[in-house]
Amino acid sequence: MFNHLLSLVIWLPIVGAIPVLLAGAARPGLARWISLLVAVLTFVASLYLLPAYNATDSTMQLAESHVWIASLGVHYSLAVDGISIALILLTTFVGILVIAGAWQVIQDKPHQYMAAMLVLEGLMIGVFCATDALLFYVFFEAMLIPMFILIGVWGGPRRVYATLKFFIYTFFGSIFMLIGLIYLYLKAGTFDLHALAALPLTMKEQSWLFFAFLLAFAIKVPMVPVHTWLPDAHVEAPTGGSVVLAAVMLKVGTYGFLRFILPITPDAGDHYAWVVIVLSLVAIVYIGYVALVQEDMKKLVAYSSVAHMGFVTLGIFIAFMLVRGSGNLDAAKLGMQGAMVQMISHGFVSGAMFTCIGVMYDRMHTRLIKDYGGVINVMPWFGFFYVLFAMANSGLPGTSGFVGEFMVVLASFAANPWIALFAAFTLIIGAAYTLWMVKRVLWGDITNPHVREMEEINGREAFVLIAFAAAVLALGIWPQPLIHLMDASVSQLVQQLAVHKI
Amino acid sequence: MPTFNDILIMLPEFYLVAAACLLLLLDAWMKPEQRNILHWVSILVVLVAIYLVVAGQPDVAVTAFDGMFVRDAVAEILKVFALLCTALIFVFSRPYLADRKLFQGEFYTLMIFATIGAMLLVSAGNLVMVYLGLELLTLCSYGLVALNRDSRLSSEAAIKYFVLGALSSGMLLYGMSMVYGATGTLALAQLHGAVVHAGLDHLLVFGLIFMVVGISFKLGVAPFHMWIPDVYQGAPTAVTIFVGSTSKLAAFGMAYRLLESGMGGLAGQWQMMLAVLAVASLAIGNLVAIVQTNLKRLLAYSTISHMGYLLLGLVNAGPEGYASAMFYAISYALMSTAAFGVILALARAGFECEEIDDFKGLNQRSPWMAFLMMLAMFSLAGVPPMFGFFAKLLVLQAAIHAGMLWLAMVGVVFAIIGLYYYLRVVKVMYFDKPAEGLELRPQSDGFLRTMLSLNALVLLALGLYWGPLLGWCRAAFAG
Numbered sequence: 014m015f016n017h018l019l020s021l022v023i024w025l026p027i028v029g030a031i032p033v034l035l036a037g038a039a040r041p042g043l044a045r046w047i048s049l050l051v052a053v054l055t056f057v058a059s060l061y062l063l064p065a066y067n068a069t070d071s072t073m074q075l076a077e078s079h080v081w082i083a084s085l086g087v088h089y090s091l092a093v094d095g096i097s098i099a100l101i102l103l104t105t106f107v108g109i110l111v112i113a114g115a116w117q118v119i120q121d122k123p124h125q126y127m128a129a130m131l132v133l134e135g136l137m138i139g140v141f142c143a144t145d146a147l148l149f150y151v152f153f154e155a156m157l158i159p160m161f162i163l164i165g166v167w168g169g170p171r172r173v174y175a176t177l178k179f180f181i182y183t184f185f186g187s188i189f190m191l192i193g194l195i196y197l198y199l200k201a202g203t204f205d206l207h208a209l210a211a212l213p214l215t216m217k218e219q220s221w222l223f224f225a226f227l228l229a230f231a232i233k234v235p236m237v238p239v240h241t242w243l244p245d246a247h248v249e250a251p252t253g254g255s256v257v258l259a260a261v262m263l264k265v266g267t268y269g270f271l272r273f274i275l276p277i278t279p280d281a282g283d284h285y286a287w288v289v290i291v292l293s294l295v296a297i298v299y300i301g302y303v304a305l306v307q308e309d310m311k312k313l314v315a316y317s318s319v320a321h322m323g324f325v326t327l328g329i330f331i332a333f334m335l336v337r338g339s340g341n342l343d344a345a346k347l348g349m350q351g352a353m354v355q356m357i358s359h360g361f362v363s364g365a366m367f368t369c370i371g372v373m374y375d376r377m378h379t380r381l382i383k384d385y386g387g388v389i390n391v392m393p394w395f396g397f398f399y400v401l402f403a404m405a406n407s408g409l410p411g412t413s414g415f416v417g418e419f420m421v422v423l424a425s426f427a428a429n430p431w432i433a434l435f436a437a438f439t440l441i442i443g444a445a446y447t448l449w450m451v452k453r454v455l456w457g458d459i460t461n462p463h464v465r466e467m468e469e470i471n472g473r474e475a476f477v478l479i480a481f482a483a484a485v486l487a488l489g490i491w492p493q494p495l496i497h498l499m500d501a502s503v504s505q506l507v508q509q510l511a512v513h514k515i
Numbered sequence: 516m517p518t519f520n521d522i523l524i525m526l527p528e529f530y531l532v533a534a535a536c537l538l539l540l541l542d543a544w545m546k547p548e549q550r551n552i553l554h555w556v557s558i559l560v561v562l563v564a565i566y567l568v569v570a571g572q573p574d575v576a577v578t579a580f581d582g583m584f585v586r587d588a589v590a591e592i593l594k595v596f597a598l599l600c601t602a603l604i605f606v607f608s609r610p611y612l613a614d615r616k617l618f619q620g621e622f623y624t625l626m627i628f629a630t631i632g633a634m635l636l637v638s639a640g641n642l643v644m645v646y647l648g649l650e651l652l653t654l655c656s657y658g659l660v661a662l663n664r665d666s667r668l669s670s671e672a673a674i675k676y677f678v679l680g681a682l683s684s685g686m687l688l689y690g691m692s693m694v695y696g697a698t699g700t701l702a703l704a705q706l707h708g709a710v711v712h713a714g715l716d717h718l719l720v721f722g723l724i725f726m727v728v729g730i731s732f733k734l735g736v737a738p739f740h741m742w743i744p745d746v747y748q749g750a751p752t753a754v755t756i757f758v759g760s761t762s763k764l765a766a767f768g769m770a771y772r773l774l775e776s777g778m779g780g781l782a783g784q785w786q787m788m789l790a791v792l793a794v795a796s797l798a799i800g801n802l803v804a805i806v807q808t809n810l811k812r813l814l815a816y817s818t819i820s821h822m823g824y825l826l827l828g829l830v831n832a833g834p835e836g837y838a839s840a841m842f843y844a845i846s847y848a849l850m851s852t853a854a855f856g857v858i859l860a861l862a863r864a865g866f867e868c869e870e871i872d873d874f875k876g877l878n879q880r881s882p883w884m885a886f887l888m889m890l891a892m893f894s895l896a897g898v899p900p901m902f903g904f905f906a907k908l909l910v911l912q913a914a915i916h917a918g919m920l921w922l923a924m925v926g927v928v929f930a931i932i933g934l935y936y937y938l939r940v941v942k943v944m945y946f947d948k949p950a951e952g953l954e955l956r957p958q959s960d961g962f963l964r965t966m967l968s969l970n971a972l973v974l975l976a977l978g979l980y981w982g983p984l985l986g987w988c989r990a991a992f993a994g
Contacts, residue, residue, distance in 0.1 A: 038882075080982075081980075081982060082981065082982040084982065151900050151904075154898060154899040154904075155900050158893060165941075165942060166878075166946060173942055176942075176946075180934070180938060181934055181938070184898070188927040188930060192911070192920075192923055192924065192927060195908070195911055195912045196915060198912070199915060199916055
């Protein structure tokens with residue numbers, strides 16, 4: 014039964030979008046229930062990945078391969094390792110929550126909204142499964158279409174600007190990757206990622222390819238200085254769009270680092286690791302300060318996403334320094350593991366933060382911090398969740414936010430204490446901007462009379478927040494299952510770093 | 516002496532000539548209110564022609580009439596798609612023509628004769644045949660562009676088209692005469708050998724330049740693109756769609772016949788010319804399209820850029836490059852029928868639906884039409900998983916394989932710029948509120964809607980599974 018499990022998980026939401034669309038504008042209730050059903054079924058199907066996957070084996074598993082384009086030798090080939098499975102589960106989990114979260118919020122053409130969400134979910138899962146570079150690219154780019162529609166149709170006042178910027182910016186990055194992939198194809202005669210990893214390349218070739226890949230994925234992550242599309246996109250996107258964007262779509266960028274830069278251009282990756290490390294530190298420190306001065310809550314969380322994703326890139330590239338520089342494989346593995354945990358954790362925390370902001374926005378129709386104050390007085394339950402997620406966002410031990418950051422800081426210390434020092438700044442800055450926002454929004458006296466009219470969260474919102482809270486706490490208190498799931502794959506990646514290809 | 520076999524080889528063309536003449540007679544005998552019969556008979560005629568092309572397909576390339584006419588896999592594929600586009604155009608155009616009192620027999624007859632011209636052109640085995648096919652195609656097109664006699668815009672477009680077209684035909688003929696002077700032969704097969712033998716002969720290269728100019732006019736690549744925007748905008752949409760699909764396929768066929776079948780020995784010369792033309796088209800097409808407000812004009816500039824991409828494939832000058840260019844031509848033809856098809860389906864009497872603003876809020880009025888147009892736009896922009904992306908992928912690959920990495924880079928940079936104006940159309944349809952008092956309902960013709968939907972969905976389907984089509988294209992050039 015596991016032969017086509019990956020295809021099932023990818024195509025179930027995409028095909029499921031068709032009946033949702035057919036339900037039409039006239040029957041929004043039906044469209045909602047069908048999409049929820051599809052999302053739940055996808056989640057259940059993705060859970061089957063866990064028993065089917067052998068976590069002690071580091072190879073890609075559950076492989077499927079069919080000839081796609083015979084005359085080019087392109088295959089529709091899918092396979093997963095522990096890292097992919099963790100990301101797929103994150104995607105399907107968040108998939109349910111965004112559908113539930115949009116239940117009453119989206120009143121304008123809900124069937125189209127739900128359908129776009131489901132298609133997006135399927136395409137993102139496809140990215141995490143593809144082991145053929147062309148297939149990966151197709152999923153990677155196709156993702157832009159539903160997101161473009163989601164932001165453009167259901168977004169805020171400057172949605173057209175934001176969505177065009179989002180689309181063109183990301184398209185710009187990836188099209189140079191396409192040139193790189195064609196170059197590799199002409200050299201290797203295949204798009205198979207495994208074969209491309211084994212292909213010997215000179216330093217010059219690797220450097221060009223490295224920067225082509227870096228551009229594509231750095232924009233997606235996003236890293237400084239190509240992060241400017243993210244705050245715009247987040248601010249204008251509907252809540253669900255922001256949640257998916259932050260929770261899953263950004264991970265596609267870092268996932269690309271793992272699948273392309275690490276195996277295909279390891280020598281260039283090592284040579285230019287300092288570039289990425291410096292950019293990551295800039296993201297962590299400088300963007301943290303930028304977040305501090307934001308007046309718009311969504312923008313603040315968007316910038317904090319950039320800072321947190323800086324930890325992921327830092328963890329990945331610090332591993333280069335450790336393996337090639339001092340040969341410290343254990344610390345390298347720690348850094349890599351930290352990056353992976355941070356990816357998953359940030360998915361939950363940022364998703365939860367955007368959901369919280371969405372809950373307040375639905376009541377007040379403003380995202381400006383100064384319009385709030387004293388929300389805890391009227392929405393105590395909501396306040397509880399908001400504080401919890403804020404703590405996780407600032408990396409409090411016991412929440413998921415702590416685990417990944419701590420591991421990355423430890424690994425950085427082994428490489429260079431100065432790097433660790435800068436990275437550790439986040440504990441202060443992150444706490445500062447998050448808690449200051451909490452102070453201004455939740456605590457204090459009610460100054461805006463509209464705040465007094467805010468209603469406590471309803472059952473549907475509570476369900477979404479509880480689900481996120483459970484994930485954040487579970488990962489923070491007992492991260493071992495996740496680390497175990499990804500352990501063999503991470504070791505494999507670290508060993509790959511040591512392989513010279515010249 | 517022509518034998519019966521010669522006629523058999525050219526059966527689809529002979530059949531179409533006879534059928535077109537009969538259609539003309541039928542039209543003369545029929546009452547105006549019975550014209551629907553003519554419409555269906557025309558579609559049937561074209562479908563039977565497709566059948567004849569496919570059924571009579573020879574295993575190896577054969578020639579007829581002493582090498583004047585070549586029937587090989589390249590010609591077969593181009594003919595099938597050219598005929599398919601013509602049939603689609605008939606289906607899409609009927610309500611549009613009826614609304615404008617243009618629903619007459621001439622449209623069908625001229626269209627079929629123009630298609631015959633396209634078929635002869637892609638099958639040409641001799642310079643004279645190239646010229647004959649080309650003239651048949653373009654003369655009919657001039658008439659078609661001027662079909663709406665009362666429209667000043669149409670007449671202006673037709674005159675421009677005619678003058679520039681005549682000029683380009685003259686250039687082409689001039690080039691051919693020089694080539695004839697240098698080699699003493701008009702047959703492409705002999706010419707090929709003579710060119711290889713002659714090497715870098717000045718007269719020959721001079722002739723080549725004029726021929727490239729003629730080809731560029733027909734393809735509409737910059738800087739020989741001046742007629743494209745005016746003709747696209749001025750012609751009735753039912754004719755624009757023909758200029759954008761069937762005749763682009765024919766223009767590719769002509770480029771292949773002249774450049775490879777005839778002047779293949781001088782590939783080193785024309786490769787560089789085409790590369791320069793490609794850069795100019797990509798730049799002019801994509802940059803000027805940004806400021807357009809008329810959708811037909813925007814699509815005209817988009818054509819110019821697309822022909823630039825097609826040249827990226829031709830620049831390769833190898834079987835793989837020709838296959839990718841043919842793949843591109845086919846994909847462009849299908850995208851263009853879909854995009855113009857939506858315009859045709861939304862136009863009404865007195866309302867052309869050709870301004871971009873006319874599409875405001877289309878998703879509110881007619882979500883399905885908006886969806887089809889979105890497929891066409893994303894495909895034209897080259898966003899995966901649409902058909903247009905893979906066509907671009909193949910030509911980029913062909914250019915890189917030919918050692919022109921810089922050209923591929925130029926190609927992708929302009930793809931990003933081009934993305935903007937396609938997205939703008941999607942933006943208008945999906946993100947804007949419909950304008951007051953604007954009636955945006957598609958034509959109620961059920962068959963039209965079905966075929967249009969199929970056409971647009973094929974862009975998605977071929978994006979998901981384009982292996983067989985590429986296989987045919989590659990096989991056609993492999994032999």
